[in-house]
Amino acid sequence: MKISILLVYYFVTIFLSLVMLLIYNKYTSRQFKINKKTISSMLIVSLISCINNIFTPYQIRTIMSDVITFIFFYLLYKDSIKQTLYYTIIICAALHIIDLSLALFLPMTIKNIEILNQSMIFKVGYTFLVNIVFYLIITNKKIIDFFKNLKSTSKSNKFFYIIGVIGLLICNFWLFYLGLKTSDKILNVILCITELIIFIAILSVLKSKYEKNILIIKENQLKQNLELYTKLAGEYKELKHNLMNDLLSIKTKLAKKEQPFINDIIHKYKSNYEWVNAITDIPEGLQGLVFLKKHQAEIKKINFNFESNLNNNNININNNFKLYEALGIIFDNAIEGAYESEEKIINIIFTEEKNKITIKVMNTFNNSIDLDKIGDKDYSTKNRGSGIGLNYLKKQKNKFEIKQSIRGNIFITEILINETKKQKRKK
């Protein structure tokens, strides 16, 4: 091999190392700095890569190249092994997938590929072009965000790493196999489809796992928020109570001319004062739902208020998923209704009397309602609604009693549940 060709080859490998490094920097939110350490590392790694590509047996060449990339990132930045491995897998897998796809498609689309393949200028130009396209695709903000989120959800999960390594090995195997049989067009098509299926399968497994993990994280966050809210609500309630008592005591001791001043202070603390809701009185499963809906309502600037006289230990509505579904729909309807009204108020009351639990949801609304169509399929009181919500509730009427009524501008939905723990024990 001529020295000039070797030099060109070395120069191309340096360019590839630079692209890999830039991508790694993007994924780890680093600024790319040109210094002695970076340049010398790149030169050494490129030299090793060149030696690998020329002297290593074809069967393990790609795997070796991935290992060199991992060591290169690890030694240069000293990130944790987990993080370096994670991003190496992503970068190498993406590069292999592009390599594979081009190796499969180019022979099918370009007739004289073998002649072109002998031209050094074509090879160099092709490599540059592929690497620039590869860089632009892999550093797309959405793709970076996706993999970063995926990483944050897999902190304690080896699953992602195992899947990643397997994916990488499959890509390597295919690259090796293609090197042996590039002229067989039918085999190429089969390999292309298989590669696509494997790629989609790995992605869908990752996505479902990711979504599941996201749900777990959200659930945990919700629980933590709920605990925090309950604690803060209690403290706030106590503080407000004590503050008012203190101010009123001061008021009684002040002279008449000082009264307007203290009255102003009292009014200042009373303005916009709403009772702090005691969320702990309702069952645990419902606490999360109520808390979530309260949060959603408050984003829409709706005054979401709830009261309860339930004894939490005395009820048997936990794990009643149909009830939770129905309540979710009722709360959503109430939020939609209240949002469009002037007053924007929702009031929810949980009451228990003679082994009967009543959940009453009352909301202001400003709508056109066909009283004979309400609850019918495809009829919605909301402009953009599909009517599924109220229709679903209608179907649940045999599971628990649901009553709906309108008093003036107040829409009232009541759910009556008959059975409580006490009753069950008697059976």
Added chain:
Amino acid sequence: MIKYVVIDDENKDLELVEKVINKVLFKTENEYEIYKFNKYNTELEKLINDNSEPKIYIIDIELDNKKSGLDIARKIRENDWDSEIIIITNHDRMFETVYKTIYKVFNFIEKFDNMQARLEEDLTVISKRNFDKEKFVYENNKISLQIYLKDILYIYRDTVERKLVIITSNNKYLVNLTIKEMLDKLDYRFKQVHRACIVNSERVRMFAWQNGYFELETGENIYMLSKSFRKGAKDEN
């Protein structure tokens, strides 16, 4: 006869409220009766469930009992949306906005903030009020609707849906009734002014018979006025 129901666990406050009621009502010719309770009991429950006459409730929020003033207010509103409710609070304006809107509580008055004067003011307003609690009621197997007649602006027939549309200040209700059936459910203030329109004459600013429209107190003009119904509409302007 208007019944004043005062609920407070402290006798001195019961007497104070009674004094205010007497002071306000003395100036009027209204017949009234005062009922006093320290807590929720069967006698009070009976009184709440008796809807024969309108009542004015003055309830202390913190009662030395299982049921608080708000519980009693909610109990009242289970069946009676016509009576007036005034809540006396200690210092917390509990659920004020919610209760005023949802449970139609007339006012929240703080015990330590000019209570006597503010109660007097509220009772004077209420005593001068005409207890107009006539309602339109419509029920089917899906939902029940109750709206005060005074809240209805007008009613017209929707020719596409082939239903009557009741228009109030905030909402629209479509019901399966004929104009005649609807007129039977309404009172004297409602006039048929078009073959497809009934109007609440007390909510109309002007009838322009020549131009075929009437102007609502909201300023909106409704072009559903027919001369052939002029005779029937006595309260025309």
